[in-house]
Amino acid sequence: MQITKSLSLLLAGSTTLVASAASHDPFRSFRPRGEPVTMAKGYPNVTIAGVNVIDTPIVRLAQEFTRNHSTEAVFKHQMRAWLFGSLIVAANETLRNSVDVEIQAVSALLHDLGWDLTPNSTVTSLDHRFEVDGAIAARKFLEQYGDETWDARRIQLVFDAIALHTTRTIAYYKEYEVQVTSMGISVDYDGLRTGIDNATFGRITTDFPNFDLKDATNETFTAICAYKPSQTYDNQLQPWGERYVPGYNVTGNLRIDTIFKNL
Ligand SMILES: *[C@@H]1O[C@H](CO)[C@@H](O)[C@H](O)[C@H]1NC(C)=O
Ligand SMILES: *[C@@H]1O[C@H](CO)[C@@H](O)[C@H](O)[C@H]1NC(C)=O
Ligand SMILES: *[C@@H]1O[C@H](CO)[C@@H](O)[C@H](O)[C@H]1NC(C)=O
Ligand SMILES: *[C@@H]1O[C@H](CO)[C@@H](O)[C@H](O)[C@H]1NC(C)=O
Ligand SMILES: *[C@@H]1O[C@H](CO)[C@@H](O)[C@H](O)[C@H]1NC(C)=O
Ligand SMILES: *[C@@H]1O[C@H](CO)[C@@H](O)[C@H](O)[C@H]1NC(C)=O
Numbered sequence: 001m002q003i004t005k006s007l008s009l010l011l012a013g014s015t016t017l018v019a020s021a022a023s024h025d026p027f028r029s030f031r032p033r034g035e036p037v038t039m040a041k042g043y044p045n046v047t048i049a050g051v052n053v054i055d056t057p058i059v060r061l062a063q064e065f066t067r068n069h070s071t072e073a074v075f076k077h078q079m080r081a082w083l084f085g086s087l088i089v090a091a092n093e094t095l096r097n098s099v100d101v102e103i104q105a106v107s108a109l110l111h112d113l114g115w116d117l118t119p120n121s122t123v124t125s126l127d128h129r130f131e132v133d134g135a136i137a138a139r140k141f142l143e144q145y146g147d148e149t150w151d152a153r154r155i156q157l158v159f160d161a162i163a164l165h166t167t168r169t170i171a172y173y174k175e176y177e178v179q180v181t182s183m184g185i186s187v188d189y190d191g192l193r194t195g196i197d198n199a200t201f202g203r204i205t206t207d208f209p210n211f212d213l214k215d216a217t218n219e220t221f222t223a224i225c226a227y228k229p230s231q232t233y234d235n236q237l238q239p240w241g242e243r244y245v246p247g248y249n250v251t252g253n254l255r256i257d258t259i260f261k262n263l
């Protein structure tokens with residue numbers, strides 16, 4: 001698949017991507033199928049907002065793909081989530097030695113594809129919660145663009161990292177890639193974690209300002225509660241439905257007899 005669109009990384013500036021995902025990657029030939037890409041082992045890298053991150057064709061394509069399907073606010077959120085997650089890994093020896101950072105990069109960059117509110121979007125559905133829309137779209141993205149290093153296990157980890165990113169009571173007990181994807185995302189909403197100090201946070205939000213994330217989240221959650229309420233009853237979108245969407249009603253879904261409906 002020939003990709004001709006120019007990819008303008010905000011900071012990698014002049015980078016233009018005119019390469020196929022499967023060629024021109026000198027690093028690729030050194031990697032057996034399924035082999036994790038860890039910080040300890042090293043990889044092609046680039047510095048974005050002062051953070052050293054992996055720079056492989058699939059990571060660039062993930063940025064392009066997410067730009068194609070995101071508003072500017074959501075694009076920047078996903079970039080920050082990637083950078084924060086990368087810093088969380090860099091600050092911890094266990095994580096440096098074991099986290100597959102290409103998985104964390106792709107997962108963080110694609111985690112909110114389910115927020116695409118474009119009518120008839122190819123990355124969303126009416127019958128899946130937004131996290132699952134994102135996970136399915138990311139899996140398709142990897143099936144289309146991923147090279148042979150993307151075995152079933154690595155693709156599954158991306159799927160899980162995206163599907164579970166809001167369900168931290170599960171995600172934080174899964175594989176490290178699933179944990180750090182969710183933790184990186186959480187920094188935008190919940191604040192600093194080990195690996196990200198105030199100065200680092202300031203540098204990242206200077207290059208990828210976060211002033212618009214609150215409104216973007218509010219608007220997206222409200223829109224999702226309106227267009228597919230049945231996919232918002234078992235996640236954190238309920239308050240938006242109840243507050244802002246006329247006719248939204250979770251009462252029936254919370255009744256014990258609906259849980260025991262076959263018993
Ligand atoms: C980043 O790339 C440089 C070479 O360009 C290399 O020396 C360095 O080890 C790389 N860093 C990581 C973390 O892979
Ligand atoms: C992004 O959109 C452009 C323009 O429609 C398209 O040419 C390009 O292939 C898309 N990139 C990806 C990775 O889907
Ligand atoms: C590093 O990360 C591992 C895995 O999440 C965790 O168990 C450990 O406590 C961390 N180490 C430090 C020093 O934070
Ligand atoms: C979306 O799909 C529906 C049904 O196929 C069609 O009627 C509508 O025109 C489409 N809307 C857009 C913006 O493409
Ligand atoms: C945190 O960084 C911001 C700039 O990003 C600065 O205005 C603020 O004073 C800093 N706070 C602390 C406690 O250092
Ligand atoms: C969310 O958006 C609604 C309008 O859709 C607005 O009335 C409300 O104040 C916003 N809530 C927050 C917390 O920003």
Ligand SMILES: *[C@@H]1O[C@H](CO)[C@@H](O)[C@H](O)[C@H]1NC(C)=O
Binds near residue numbers: 249250251252253
């Ligand atoms: C919400 O659903 C429950 C159960 O189906 C029903 O009893 C209740 O009247 C509904 N409330 C509203 C405001 O529609």
